[in-house]
Amino acid sequence: MTSEWVWTGVAIYVVLALVMAVLSRAGASQSMSGYFLGSRKMGGFVSAMSYSATTYSAFMMIGLAGLTYAGGVGALGFELLYLCGVTLVLIFGPRFWRVGKKYGFVTPSEMLGHRYASKSAGAVIALASCIFLIPYAAVQLAGVGYLLSGMTNGAISFTAGTVLAVVLALVFALVAGLRSVAWTDSLQAVVMILGASLVVVVVIWQLGGLDMFFDRLAEDPGALTVPGEGYFTFSTFLGLTLPWIFFSISNPQVSQRLFTPGSMREMRKMLLGFLVIGFIYTLVSVFWGSPPGWSSPTLPAAIWPPPRCWARTWCPLPWRSS
Numbered sequence: 001m002t003s004e005w006v007w008t009g010v011a012i013y014v015v016l017a018l019v020m021a022v023l024s025r026a027g028a029s030q031s032m033s034g035y036f037l038g039s040r041k042m043g044g045f046v047s048a049m050s051y052s053a054t055t056y057s058a059f060m061m062i063g064l065a066g067l068t069y070a071g072g073v074g075a076l077g078f079e080l081l082y083l084c085g086v087t088l089v090l091i092f093g094p095r096f097w098r099v100g101k102k103y104g105f106v107t108p109s110e111m112l113g114h115r116y117a118s119k120s121a122g123a124v125i126a127l128a129s130c131i132f133l134i135p136y137a138a139v140q141l142a143g144v145g146y147l148l149s150g151m152t153n154g155a156i157s158f159t160a161g162t163v164l165a166v167v168l169a170l171v172f173a174l175v176a177g178l179r180s181v182a183w184t185d186s187l188q189a190v191v192m193i194l195g196a197s198l199v200v201v202v203v204i205w206q207l208g209g210l211d212m213f214f215d216r217l218a219e220d221p222g223a224l225t226v227p228g229e230g231y232f233t234f235s236t237f238l239g240l241t242l243p244w245i246f247f248s249i250s251n252p253q254v255s256q257r258l259f260t261p262g263s264m265r266e267m268r269k270m271l272l273g274f275l276v277i278g279f280i281y282t283l284v285s286v287f288w289g290s291p292p293g294w295s296s297p298t299l300p301a302a303i304w305p306p307p308r309c310w311a312r313t314w315c316p317l318p319w320r321s322s
Contacts, residue, residue: 003155006148014168017187021172021180035177036106042182042260044269049186051257051270052277055247056192058143060285067231068289073224074232075289078241079282085245086278089258089271092249096258097267108255129252136251141165178260193277196284203287217290 033040042050067075096111105111109129113122141162148161172184207213217224249255261267 003152006152006156010148010164013187013191017168017172017184020183020187021175024179024183025175032106033104034179037256037260038177038179038182040101040260041262042179042266043262044266045273046182046186047257047261047266047270048273048277049189050182050260051254051274052281053185053189053192054254054257055274056189056278056281057140058147059140060281061288062143062146063139064282064285065289068286071231073286074237076282076286078232078237078244079286081241082244082247083275083278083282086248086271086275088246088249093258093267093271094264096249096255097261097264100259105259106256108252133253141169182260189277193280196281196288200284200287213290 031039064075064079067078096108099105099111099114103111103114105114107126109122109126112125113119142158144165145158145161148156148164149158172180204210204213207216243250247254257270258267261270
């Protein structure tokens with residue numbers, strides 16, 4: 001794919017996102033909760049889209065597809081266990097929402113500091129969150145650089161893609177706080193799910209249909225076993241899934257979203273919408289990690305299958321070697 005087409009797509013997305021960010025300023029509150037939580041009045045649909053875009057970022061497009069490329073179906077089990085872990089939100093989500101509204105909490109660290117009657121505990125949790133979110137954020141931003149570089153075969157550099165992601169993230173956050181981020185997240189989530197579904201249709205067509213897909217998959221039985229002799233040994237699978245199950249209530253950028261719905265009904269819509277999008281996107285990302293491995297078995301790293309696939313005229317045919 002030429003860099004001109006990629007830059008055109010990026011430009012269209014940026015213009016649409018900026019328009020949505022500016023429109024989100026209408027009626028925006030000047031309070032802390034207004035800036036960081038959308039005045040606790042976010043609707044179910046926007047909350048679901050924002051929750052999805054926050055959770056399913058570069059990790060899915062590159063990380064989960066790369067795990068599938070490296071370790072087979074274990075990646076699917078790994079991600080489905082995360083979706084099972086979202087059931088924890090059914091228990092803790094209403095509690096987060098109620099105490100947040102009652103006491104005016106803006107961050108999870110505030111809530112925990114109040115719960116244990118210790119400002120020191122709250123400060124330590126906030127500091128730890130900031131420290132551990134640095135590599136997390138860096139990976140997400142780097143993902144944009146890898147995608148743009150891979151799709152254009154290096155015509156757009158990794159640095160240019162990463163810098164673009166940083167600038168856009170800062171602009172969206174500064175325009176209207178969480179309200180702006182949530183609206184642009186909604187646009188991003190719609191683009192993600194529609195684009196992902198289109199890619200799956202194209203790849204299936206290029207492979208010759210679902211029968212060809214499963215025939216090719218059956219030729220590599222190691223990709224269908226967990227634990228196996230490859231990447232997903234039992235200890236690796238357990239070590240990855242245990243912390244991942246608790247992601248929805250432990251990571252502040254996600255658990256803070258539990259303060260934002262306008263009502264319990266809107267929170268229910270948010271969770272149902274997220275589960276539907278999450279299930280579809282999980283299957284799509286696992287699918288992405290499979291076909292490139294058949295045509296490019298010597299890719300330099302597991303992060304490359306999706307962008308390298310998109311860099312072709314369509315997507316690689318299983319018998320095409322270049």
